[in-house]
Amino acid sequence: MGISRRRFLQTLTWAGLGTAVYPLLSRVSKVEAKGWAASGLDPRPTGTKTLTKQWTMVIDLKKCEGCVIINKPPQCTVTCNQGHFVPEGQEWIKVSKVRGAGGGSHWMPFPCMHCQKAPCVDVCPVGASYYTEEGLVLIDQDRCIGCRVCMAACPYHRRYFNWKQQRLTPEAALAERSPEYPVPALKGTVSKCMFCAHNVRKGKIPICVSGCPMGAIYFGDLERDIITNGMEVVPLRKTLAENNAFRFKEELGTEPRVYYLPGYGQEFGREARE
Amino acid sequence: MNSTAERRAEMEAILLAPLVKPSRFYDLGILIMAMFIMWGLYAWSEQLRHGLIVTGMRDQVFWGLYISNVVFFVSLSLTGTFLSAVLRITGNHWQAPVTRLAEVVTGAALLMAATMILVDMGRPERVFYVFIHGRLQSPLIWDVMAVTSYLVGSIIYLYLPMIPDIAICRDRLSPSxxxxxxxxxxILALGWQDSAKQQERLNKLISIMTVLIIPVAVSVHSVTAWIFAMTFRPGWDVTILAPYFVASAFFSGVAAIIIAMTVYRKVFKLEKYITWEHYRKLGWLLLALLLVYAYFSFAELLPGAYKLATHERELLNLLLTGQQAFLFWVSLLGSIVVPAVLICWRRTRTVAGLTVASVLITVTLWIKKSYLLIVPTLQVSLMPFDAPGRYHPTWVEWSLSLAAIAGFMLMVALFFRFFPVIAIWETSRAAGEGG
Known part of the structure; x- marks a missing residue:
């Protein structure tokens, strides 16, 4: 009788420990399930894992006027929203007036930064946010559990939650949802800009790039060192070096793949303000 | 010897009575709680049908009452088992009559915390993904591990000292x-015959669990704090967050135990066993924890308030003078100033006074350490395009929050419908040792 009680309590204890280490064990057995990118053991593309591409966006702030000079809403946002059937209330690329330290203001478009050290990927409990081999940060809405901890982690506020089932247009309803083309958006999951992964795969430039009437947005591949705004093709690294390129909130160490080219004295304080 | 046996018999009579036929208050309480829960389930069905759009949460303030309640329930859970383990390990036996109450509070609070996480999720049907796709890098998975370990550990720790009492129930309650x-x-009594050998084994097991459970209890609330502290947000991105969480959880947990003591003392007529002495000792402990909490509350804000970096300044403006100022100052008044007076002033240092202080502390700590932890931080915009965020909880959120509290109370109440509130075995042993 005494033995059986002891055995019972031992079993209980092991069951408790087992619950605690279960995620670890299941991880080990599941590494191959979705490729290294979403495996979760280390989704960060480092070490022996080489990237096939490194998609990069460069936004020339000298050219961006927030579309006010053509008296329209920002065209990158408009074309993106239409092209991706972006749910109501979301703007995957958002254009905002930013006050510079010098007292002036300028326009600045904000897509997802596709950080190389993305806080959102770090905190995701189920590997729904992951890095691709092409340097993108994507969301698998069929994996996402809707806890929104990635929204807490993102310092750029570039993630949106699908609070309700969006009203579907026929094209959106027929689309086949994938991380590269999250249409139709799934209620209860998180959406964001995916650098038009579905377009660049087919050799097309992202919608916002072709949608910008000023040619302010460039897109390209860091590996091949070229970018284009749909009108001209320029070398990437040289452009960044010669134009004092900066990344937003560089000090956080997230290493975004979106660069901005200043031109209006952005980020440089001047005491000459009247 | 004779009087000891008589005392024991009387004790069993009083403590086992509610297990056979509880008072009318008890039934009424159960009914009211069940009604709240039914209403909450209706609200949840609405939420499942339409999505989280029925809440007041939106893209900027994307966590609200639900996550506040998670933090609150986890903080409630910390104390029960932790307090009883610390007192057991330090050889204090005076607490024997209230340990079980405290431990059941822990279990019920943990289950409710898990339920609230489920309620907050966009796709609750995928909750098992955290087990099959869990990633160790995510603080959320740390929380899953800590909470499940603590839940299992607490249940074992609750169950072990209960075995002799279950045997008493088995032997005494047979006819009724x-x-x-x-x-x-x-089955649950595991053939307990109160033999010397069994007692020795049980005591040994209890000692082992007592030592094991303390670090787990501390980890559970630290990890909850780290979910927030691992982000770049003002008010969360601070190293003090985990110890502050543990200290304030201990504080509010002791208050919750005092409330539960008062309720069950009244409803189950336990005045003879839960005495003023328990209130007096827990009252002084409450005051000590109040001072620790006051210190942490100050220490948390000062470094940010001194430097006033952009986002910190916006957060402090919201809290100290802005939209949330009323709640902020009320919560400090209600959790520090008023309870300190109630405990220190001789005329209010009574069962009623301590209970009022405990209710105040529980409510204001919910405001300060749950609601004001989450909402103002999310209101601060991290990007130049956002105005300060707004959040107004809807009826769905209020209904589910009230249902969660009712569910918590119902679980505790139902547990004591089947098992004695007071550890008969331990209490009679402690009384024997005491003289």
Whole structure:
């Protein structure tokens, strides 16, 4: 009788420990399930894992006027929203007036930064946010559990939650949802800009790039060192070096793949303000 | 010797009575709580049908009452088992009559915290993904591990000292309860005969669990704090967050135990066993924890307030003078100033006074350490395009929050419908040792 009680309590204890280490064990057995990118053991593309591409966006702030000079809403946002059937209330690329330290203001478009050290990927409990081999940060809405901890982690506020089932247009309803083309958006999951992964795969430039009437947005591949705004093709690294390129909130160490080219004295304080 | 046996018999009579036929208050309480829960389930069905759009949460303030309640329930859970373990390990036996109450509070609070996480999720049907796709890098998975370990550990820790009491139920309640219940008592008692050898083994096991459970209890609330502290947000991105969480959880947990003591003392007529002495000791502990909490509350804000970096300044403006100022100052007044007076002033240092202080502390700590932890931080915009965020909880959120509290109370109440509130075995042993 005494033995059986002891055995019972031992079993209980092991069951408790087992619950605690279960995620670890299941991880080990599941590494191959979705490729290294979403495996979760280390989704960060480092070490022996080489990237096939490194998609990069460069936004020339000298050219961006927030579309006010053509008296329209920002065209990158408009074309993106239409092209991706972006749910109501979301703007995957958002254009905002930013006050510079010098007292002036300028326009600045904000897509997802596709950080190389993305806080959102770090905190995701189920590997729904992951890095691709092409340097993108994507969301698998069929994996996402809707806890929104990635929204807490993102310092750029570039993630949106699908609070309700969006009203579907026929094209959106027929689309086949994938991380590269999250249409139709799934209620209860998180959406964001995916650098038009579905377009660049087919050799097309992202919608916002072709949608910008000023040619302010460039897109390209860091590996091949070229970018284009749909009108001209320029070398990437040289452009960044010669134009004092900066990344937003560089000090956080997230290493975004979106660069901005200043031109209006952005980020440089001047005491000459009247 | 004779008087000891008589005392024991009287004790069993009083403590086992509610297990057979509880008072009318008890039934009424159960009914009211069940109604709240039914209403909450209706609200949840609405939320499942339409999505989280029925809440007041939006893209900027994307966590609200639900996550506040998670933090609150986890903080409630910390104390029960932790306090009883610390007192057991330090050889304090005066707490024997209230340990079980405290430990059941822990279990019920943990289950409710898990439920609230489920309620907050966009796709609750995928909750098992955290087990099959869990990633160790995510602080959320740390929380899953800590909470499940603590839940299992707490249940074992609750169950072990209960074995002799279940045996008492098995032996004494046979004629008055259904055969099924007798069968359950029989199984759970594991053939306990109160022999010296069994006692020795049980004491050894309890000692082991007592040592094991303390670090787990501390980890559970630290990890909850780290979910927030691992982000770049003002008010969360601070190293003090985990110890502050543990200290304030201990504080509010002791208050919750005092409230539960008062309720069950009244409803189950336990005045003879839960005495002023328990209130007096827990009252002084409450005051000590109040001072620790006051210190942490100050230490948390000062470094940010001194430097006033952009986002910190916006957060402090919201809290100290802005939209949330009323709640902020009320919560400090209600959790520090008023309870300190109630405990220190001789005329209010009574059962009623301490209970009022505890209610104040529980409510204001919910405001300060749950609601004001989450909402103002999310209101601060991290990007130049956002105005300060707004959040107004809807009826769905209020209904589910009230249902969660009702569910918590119902679980505790139902537990004591089947098992004695007071550890008969330990209490009679402690009384024997005491003289």
């Amino acid at each position: 309860v259904s055969p099924l219940r007798r069968k359950v008592y029989d």
